[in-house]
Amino acid sequence: MAGPDDDSDKTEEPTQRKLEQAHEQGDVIKSMEVSTFFGLVAVTAVVGLTGSGMTGVLLPSLRGLFEHAADISVDGGGLRRLYLTLVGGFMLALAFPLVLMALGGIVGSLAQHRMVFSWKSLEPRLDKVSPLAGLKRLFSPESLANFVKGLLKVAILGTVMTMVLWPERDRLDALVTIDIARTLSVAKSIALRMLGFMLVLMFLIAAADYFWSRYRYMHRQRMSLQEVKDEHKQTEGDPHIKGRIRSLRMQRARQRMMQKVPEATVVVTNPTHYAVALKYDDTTPAPVCVAKGVDEVALRIREMAKGADVPIVENPPLARALYASVDLDEVIPEQHYKAVAQVVGYVLNLKKKPSWRS
Structure with missing residues (x-):
């Protein structure tokens, strides 16, 4: 006899009502790689379109730091002022890019499913704190697939970074000897080239991961034949009751006719x-x-x-x-x-x- 966790009898494709119920509970198609891709698109747009503005904000602070490094006080008050100056400059320069990156993540989620508000995932559940359930999730096939996927992604992106940065190694060594404005310009050029390669690869990774996530989601939402029949009864009504109602209607119509x-x-x-x-x-x-x-x-x-x-x-x-x-x-x-x-x-x-x- 099949147990409660046995899905061997779930051979039917999910109905639209089943998918709507899953969506209401916050169970949707979700690929993190798609969100990462859209976030990377936002980063590339920020670097390409607002790089000059970021450079203009950071340049005074960095130029003063490098040109007057010997005069900077290293006591508690001096380090505190230096920290606040640098952090303030970086936060001001990165405020708009960070907003765009957050919007990119939201767009990535909306590209996979429509907006959903659900408290279901926040409800307390024993399986969330159960060590045995945690071990099952940790060593599940899906966790293993995510681990292998993460290693593969790191290896691919690491290879791309190496291919872009290795030919520029001599140029990067020389950056310490040139003006800070020129350094930021060179860094922007190299970053854009590296982001371009990463975008192409992340698009392929995100597309593959989305279709895999969709396949897993639809497989998880499959229904047994009995579930389909029960849902049909709930939505369309019991066929026996509908037949009885139809029979009564015909009988009353015949009586009126007579x-x-x-x-x-x-x-x-x-x-x-x-x-x-x-x-x-x-x-x-x-x-x-x-x-x-x-x-x-x-x-x-x-x-x-x-x-x-x-x-x-x-x-x-x-x-x-x-x-x-x-x-x-x-x-x-x-x-x-x-x-x-x-x-x-x-x-x-x-x-x-x-x-x-x-």
Whole structure:
């Protein structure tokens, strides 16, 4: 017998309602590599578009530091002033880039799923503090895959950095001998080149990780056949109840139809299998079908017509044609006017009433 954690019976793709419920609980497709990629895009944009502005903010502080390094006091007060000056300059220069990076992470999340607000993940759960559950998560196949993926990403990005920086090693050594403004310009050029290579590789990594995360998510949301049936009952209603309701509606409609039979002008029969009750008066351009049926229903129509003294005329071809071509409370089709006129005229002549086609 399958245990509670056995997913072997979950063979059905998740329904839209299942996915909506998972989204409401905060369970969504989430690839950290996609968010990292968009954050890297923001960093590249910051370096490329606002590098000069950052340089302008940092340059005075760095130039003063390097040019007057020998004059800087190293006592407690001097180091404190130096620290505040450098930190203030860096925070001012990095404020806008950090905001863009945060927006890049948000955009990365919204690119994978729509916005969600859920307190489900913050609810206290025993499995979050259970050492055994923690060990299971630590040595799970998914954790192992994330570990291997992290090592691979570090190796790839490390290789890219080495390929970009190694040819510039002599140029980097010489940076200490040139003006600080020139140093920042060279650093910006090298950083942009390195970020360009990293963007291409991170795009490939993020795309692969997103499709893997989507596959894992959809597999996790799979449902058993019984779950699909239960959900269908909840959303569409129990088929047995729906069938019962449909049966009751048909029964009530048939009762209303039978109540109109005594008002009919004539009933055309097959003579036993079909019966169509027609009503004609001065308010309609042609006779109207007020009741029709086959077999048992046709028998009841004939019995009610006899009880109400409604004339019954046997005309098998006309009865079948009317049954097939006219619905309840509708005027008969024009192609049957002549045949019906003969029947109605015959009945009305018997009752000494004027015929509709006379």
